[in-house]
Amino acid sequence: MVFAKRSAKDLIVGKIPFLIALAVLTLLPLLNVGGFWLDVLTKVNLFLLVTLAIDLYSGTTYYLNLGVSFTFGFAGYSLALLNVYYGIPTEYSMLLAIPISIFFSLAILLPSLKIRGVYFAILSLLVPIIFIGIVTAQPFSLYLGGEGGLRFKQLFLDFARSLPPGIRLTFLQYSYYYISLAAAVVGYVIAYKIGFSDFGFMLRAVGQDEELAEGTGINTLKVKVIGFLISSAYASVAGALYASMRPPVTVDLVVPANTLIPPLTSVIVGGLGTLIGPAIANYLLLLTYELLWGLIGRWRVIAYMLLLIIIITIKPQGIVFKAYVEARKFLRGVFSE
Amino acid sequence: MSEILGCEKVTKRFGGLTALNEVSLSVVKGEIFGIIGPNGSGKTTLLNVITGLIRLDEGRILLDGRDITKLKPHERVKLGIARMFQGMRVFPYLPVYLNVELVARSIYGDVRLARARTSWALTMSGLLPEAGELPIRLTPYKLRMLEFARILVSNPKIALLDEPFAGLTPDEAEAMIGLIRKFNSLGVTFVIVEHKLRYLMRIANRVAVLNQGVKIAEGRPEDVVRNPQVIEVYLGVS
Amino acid sequence: MYVDIYKYILLFSIFHSSTYLTFSLGFSMLFGVAKIPNLAYGSLYILSAYVMYALTTYIGLEPLVAALVAILVAGLASLLIGEVVVKPGLKMPVSVFITTLSVAYIFEEFFRIEMGLRPITLPVYPGVTYVLGVPVSNHWFLILSASLLMFLSLTAFLKYAVLGRSIRAVAESWDESRRLGIDPLKVLRVAFFVAGVYAGATGVLLTPLKALTPTAGWGPLFTAFAIVALGGVGSVTGTLIASFIYGFFEQSMTYVLGSGVASISPLILIVLVLVFRPQGLMGRVE
Numbered sequence: 097m098v099f100a101k102r103s104a105k106d107l108i109v110g111k112i113p114f115l116i117a118l119a120v121l122t123l124l125p126l127l128n129v130g131g132f133w134l135d136v137l138t139k140v141n142l143f144l145l146v147t148l149a150i151d152l153y154s155g156t157t158y159y160l161n162l163g164v165s166f167t168f169g170f171a172g173y174s175l176a177l178l179n180v181y182y183g184i185p186t187e188y189s190m191l192l193a194i195p196i197s198i199f200f201s202l203a204i205l206l207p208s209l210k211i212r213g214v215y216f217a218i219l220s221l222l223v224p225i226i227f228i229g230i231v232t233a234q235p236f237s238l239y240l241g242g243e244g245g246l247r248f249k250q251l252f253l254d255f256a257r258s259l260p261p262g263i264r265l266t267f268l269q270y271s272y273y274y275i276s277l278a279a280a281v282v283g284y285v286i287a288y289k290i291g292f293s294d295f296g297f298m299l300r301a302v303g304q305d306e307e308l309a310e311g312t313g314i315n316t317l318k319v320k321v322i323g324f325l326i327s328s329a330y331a332s333v334a335g336a337l338y339a340s341m342r343p344p345v346t347v348d349l350v351v352p353a354n355t356l357i358p359p360l361t362s363v364i365v366g367g368l369g370t371l372i373g374p375a376i377a378n379y380l381l382l383l384t385y386e387l388l389w390g391l392i393g394r395w396r397v398i399a400y401m402l403l404l405i406i407i408i409t410i411k412p413q414g415i416v417f418k419a420y421v422e423a424r425k426f427l428r429g430v431f432s433e
Numbered sequence: 434m435s436e437i438l439g440c441e442k443v444t445k446r447f448g449g450l451t452a453l454n455e456v457s458l459s460v461v462k463g464e465i466f467g468i469i470g471p472n473g474s475g476k477t478t479l480l481n482v483i484t485g486l487i488r489l490d491e492g493r494i495l496l497d498g499r500d501i502t503k504l505k506p507h508e509r510v511k512l513g514i515a516r517m518f519q520g521m522r523v524f525p526y527l528p529v530y531l532n533v534e535l536v537a538r539s540i541y542g543d544v545r546l547a548r549a550r551t552s553w554a555l556t557m558s559g560l561l562p563e564a565g566e567l568p569i570r571l572t573p574y575k576l577r578m579l580e581f582a583r584i585l586v587s588n589p590k591i592a593l594l595d596e597p598f599a600g601l602t603p604d605e606a607e608a609m610i611g612l613i614r615k616f617n618s619l620g621v622t623f624v625i626v627e628h629k630l631r632y633l634m635r636i637a638n639r640v641a642v643l644n645q646g647v648k649i650a651e652g653r654p655e656d657v658v659r660n661p662q663v664i665e666v667y668l669g670v671s
Numbered sequence: 672m673y674v675d676i677y678k679y680i681l682l683f684s685i686f687h688s689s690t691y692l693t694f695s696l697g698f699s700m701l702f703g704v705a706k707i708p709n710l711a712y713g714s715l716y717i718l719s720a721y722v723m724y725a726l727t728t729y730i731g732l733e734p735l736v737a738a739l740v741a742i743l744v745a746g747l748a749s750l751l752i753g754e755v756v757v758k759p760g761l762k763m764p765v766s767v768f769i770t771t772l773s774v775a776y777i778f779e780e781f782f783r784i785e786m787g788l789r790p791i792t793l794p795v796y797p798g799v800t801y802v803l804g805v806p807v808s809n810h811w812f813l814i815l816s817a818s819l820l821m822f823l824s825l826t827a828f829l830k831y832a833v834l835g836r837s838i839r840a841v842a843e844s845w846d847e848s849r850r851l852g853i854d855p856l857k858v859l860r861v862a863f864f865v866a867g868v869y870a871g872a873t874g875v876l877l878t879p880l881k882a883l884t885p886t887a888g889w890g891p892l893f894t895a896f897a898i899v900a901l902g903g904v905g906s907v908t909g910t911l912i913a914s915f916i917y918g919f920f921e922q923s924m925t926y927v928l929g930s931g932v933a934s935i936s937p938l939i940l941i942v943l944v945l946v947f948r949p950q951g952l953m954g955r956v957e
C-alpha cells in the first residue's frame with residue numbers, strides 16, 4: 097500500500113545510527129578500554145535484552161510486569177542448579193535453563209494476566225520478593241546457596257582454563273563481551289521486527305483499548321500470552337548469560353533494584369514501546385551510572401536517582417525517543433541538501 | 434424469512450440491577466432492525482451480550498441457528514458479527530490504516546488478503562487520503578467512517594451499530610444512511626441502536642423498544658411510535 | 672516455665688497485626704486518593720526512626736519529644752514527596768512507580784552513607800507484664816494502645832471531619848469531587864501528610880523492638896502492599912481485617928515453619944487471593 101511504504105532515504109537514515117552504534121561497540125574493546133569497562137559494557141549489552149523484554153510487553157500493552165527480575169534470576173538459578181547438581185556444562189545447561197525459566201514465568205505470572213493496572217504490577221512485584229524469601233530461608237538456602245550463592249563447577253567457556261594464566265582472564269573478558277554484543281544485536285533486530293509487525297501493533301491495540309481490541313476480533317488473550325512469552329524469553333536469555341558470565345549466582349540477580357529498576361528506567365526515559373528509545377537510554381543511563389562512580393564515589397546512587405526523578409518528572413513520556421526523532425529530522429534535512 | 438440472529442430470554446444482572454430482563458429478539462436475514470429506549474435502558478448491554486463482551490446470566494444467543502452463547506468475542510467476529518461501539522472508539526495511537534488492518538489480520542490468515550480487504554474498506558469509506566494519519570487528526574465524521582471501515586473489513590453477516598448518528602451533522606447523517614442502505618442491499622443485516630428516532634424510523638424495517646431492561650414493544654416503526662406504552666416511556670423521560 | 676503455644680500465637684499475632692494496621696492505614700488511604708501506590712512509603716518509616724535516634728543520642732532529647740518531632744518530620748517529608756515527585760506524574764502511573772522507588776533508594780543510600788549498615792535501636796518502654804502466663808514487654812502495650820488510638824482517630828476523621836469526608840470523596844472519584852467543589856490536589860496534600868505521620872509513628876514505635884538498618888523500610892512496605900491488596904484500596908475496615916489475617920497467618924507460620932519461610936508465607940497467600948479475587952477481599956468491582 098502506498099501509505100505504508102517508507103522512502104529509501106528514510107530507511108538509510110534510520111539504519112545509520114544503528115550501524116554507527118554497532119561499529120563503535122564492536123571496535124571499542126580494541127581501543128584497550130581496560131578490563132573494568134569491558135565488564136561494564138558486557139553487563140550493559142545484556143541489560144539491553146532486559147530493557148527490550150520490558151518494552152516489548154509492558155511498553156506496548158501497558159501491563160506493568162515487574163516480575164521480569166524474577167524471570168532473569170530464575171534463569172540464572174536454573175543454570176546453576178543444572179550445573180552444580182547434575183554436572184551439565186554451563187553452555188548446555190543454558191539450553192535447558194532458558195526454556196525452564198520461560199515455563200515457570202508463564203506458569204506463575206500467567207494467572208495474573210486477567211488483572212489490570214496497579215494490581216497486576218503489585219502482584220508481579222511480589223513474585224521476585226517471594227523468590228528471594230525462599231532462596232534465603234531454611235531449608236531451601238541449603239540447596240540454593242543462601243546468601244553466599246551458588247558456584248558453578250565450570251566456567252562459561254571452560255576450555256579457557258588451559259590457557260596460560262596471563263591471558264586467561266583477558267580472553268574470557270573479550271569472549272564474554274563479544275558474546276553479549278552478539279546477543280544484544282540479534283535481540284535488538286528481532287525485537288524491532290516483532291515490535292513493528294502486525295503482532296506488535298496488536299499488543300499496542302491491547303494496551304490502548306483492550307475491550308475494543310477483543311470486540312473487533314483480536315484474540316487478546318492469545319496476543320497477551322505470546323507477548324509475555326517473548327518477553328520472558330528475552331529476560332531468560334539475558335539472565336542465563338549474565339549468570340554464567342558473572343558467577344556466583346546469588347539473589348542479587350533477582351533483587352528488583354539490580355535487575356528491574358535500571359532497565360525499567362531505560363524504558364520510561366526512552367519512551368514506551370518505541371524500542372529504539374529504550375535501547376539508547378539503556379546505554380546512556382547505565383554508562384552514566386558507572387561514570388558517576390569515578391566522579392562522586394558512593395554518592396552516585398543518590399545523584400543518579402535525583403537525575404532520574406528530574407528527567408521523569410519533567411518529561412513523563414520519555415525524552416530519548418523524541419530527541420532521536422528530532423535528530424533524524426535534522427539528518428534528513430542534511431541529506432536533502 | 435430466516436432468522437440470522439436470535440436472543441432467547443436474555444437476562445443480565447449487575448449486582449442488584451437487572452440490566453436485561455428476559456429479552457427475546459429475532460432478527461431476520463437482510464433487514465435493518467432498530468433498538469430504541471431511554472438512557473440506561475440496556476441497549477448497549479444487549480449489544481455487549483450479543484458480541485460476548487459481557488457474559489449473560491441466563492438465556493441463549495443464536496447466530497444462523499447456531500448457539501454462540503459460550504463463544505469468545507473474537508470468535509463471534511470471525512463468525513460474522515461486527516460491532517460499532519458507542520462514542521468514537523478507535524486505537525488513538527495507531528494510524529488509521531492499522532486500525533482497520535489489525536481487524537483484517539485477526540480474521541484472515543492470509544496477509545495479502547488482509548491488506549487487500551483493508552485497502553478496499555478504506556476506499557469504500559473514503560479514508561484513503563488519511564490512511565497514514567493518527568485518528569486524533571480526523572473529524573468526528575471521518576472517525577465514524579473509520580469505525581465503518583472496520584466493520585466492512587471483516588465482511589460481516591450482521592453489523593451492530595451503537596448510536597451511529599450521534600455527533601454527526603444532518604448532511605453527514607444522510608451520508609451514513611446512504612452507506613447503511615448500500616451495504617444492506619449488498620446483503621449485510623444491520624441492528625442499529627439509536628436515540629434519534631428521526632433517522633432510525635426512515636431506515637429500520639422493524640424496531641424493538643427497551644425500557645429498564647424489558648422489551649416493551651416491537652413492530653414496524655410507524656406502529657411502534659403510536660404504541661401508548663412507548664409514548665409514555667419517551668414522554669416520561671423527556 | 673511451660674507456655675501454651677496457642678496463647679503465644681494468639682497474643683503476638685494481635686501485637687504484630689496492630690503495627691501492620693497503623694502502617695498500612697496510611698498507605699491504603701494514600702493509595703485510595705492518589706490511585707497510585709507510593710513506593711517511598713517505607714522510607715518514612717526509617718526516616719522517623721533515624722531522626723528520633725539522632726535526636727536522642729546526639730542532642731539528648733526526651734524520647735517522647737524526640738518521637739513527636741520525628742513523626743512530624745516524616746509527615747513533612749511525605750508532603751514534600753507528594754508535591755515534588757508524585758503530583759507531576761499523576762497521569763503516568765508507571766513513572767510514579769519509578770520516581771517513588773527512586774526516592775526510596777535515595778533515603779536508603781543516604782542512611783547507608785551517614786549511619787552505616789550497623790543496626791541501631793531505640794529505647795524500649797521498660798517493664799514486663801504477664802498476660803495469660805506469657806511474659807510480654809510493656810512496649811507492646813504501648814504499641815497496641817497507640818495503634819488503637821490511631822485507628823480510631825483515623826476512622827473518626829474520615830467519617831466526621833469535613834476534610835476526612837473530602838478524602839473519601841476524592842478516593843471515590845476525582846471528577847465527582849471536583850463537581851462538589853472539592854480540590855483533589857489539596858486533599859492529596861492532606862492525605863500525604865497524614866500518611867507520613869502514620870508511617871513515621873510506626874517507625875518510632877516498632878524500632879525499639881526491631882533492629883533499624885537502611886533497608887528496614889522494605890519489609891513494612893511489602894507488608895502494607897500485601898495488606899492493601901487483601902483488604903482493598905482505601906478501605907479502612909478492609910485494612911483492619913486484612914492486617915489481622917496477615918498477622919495471624921504469619922505468626923502461626925512462624926511456629927510451624929520457622930521464621931525464614933514464614934515471613935514470605937503471607938505474601939504467597941496474597942498472590943493467591945489476588946489471582947482469584949483481583950479487587951481484594953473487601954474491595955468492590957470497578
Ligand SMILES: Nc1ncnc2c1ncn2[C@@H]1O[C@H](COP(=O)(O)OP(=O)(O)OP(=O)(O)O)[C@@H](O)[C@H]1O
Binds near residue numbers: 450452475476477519
Ligand atoms: N459494566 C457494568 N457494570 C455495572 N452496571 C452497568 C455496566 N454496564 C451497564 N451498566 C448499567 O446497566 C444499565 C444499562 O446500561 P446501558 O449502557 O446498556 O444503557 P443504554 O441503553 O445503552 O443507555 P445509553 O442510551 O445512555 O447508552 C445502566 O443502568 C448502567 O448503569
Ligand SMILES: [Mg+2]
Binds near residue numbers: 477519
Ligand atoms: Mg448505550
